[in-house]
Amino acid sequence: MIVISTDQIPGRVISKTLGIVQGSTVRGKHIGRDIAAGLKGIIGGELRGYTELMNEAREDAIARMVAEAQKLGADAILSVRLTTASVTGGAAEILAYGTAVRLDVQS
Numbered sequence: 001m002i003v004i005s006t007d008q009i010p011g012r013v014i015s016k017t018l019g020i021v022q023g024s025t026v027r028g029k030h031i032g033r034d035i036a037a038g039l040k041g042i043i044g045g046e047l048r049g050y051t052e053l054m055n056e057a058r059e060d061a062i063a064r065m066v067a068e069a070q071k072l073g074a075d076a077i078l079s080v081r082l083t084t085a086s087v088t089g090g091a092a093e094i095l096a097y098g099t100a101v102r103l104d105v106q107s
Helices: 031-043 048-071
Strands: 012-028 076-088 091-105
Touching: 012 048, 012 076, 048 076, 048 091
Parallel strands: none
Antiparallel strands: 012 091, 076 091
8 A cells, every 4th residue: 555645656647536534543641651751841852652652643543544445445545644633631633644546557
């Protein structure tokens, strides 16, 4: 599956647009990460626990989006975007979305 942020793929032609696909996950804070984040907040620096949490969430959201596109028989997902929204005080949603398409080789 080709997953790309552009709306075209060089050398490929879109033969069919299958529609918008999306994947999301909601992640909450973890007490161990909160303690480390609190200490980092005092001395400054990257909150690595939260960075890892968000990286995992992005990977899960993209994987779910790809699974949805595969069910439609897509070869690629174009114009992929990621967004984050706060769901509650201790949780955030990561949403990945794009356009599922079938491709042909350009002649």
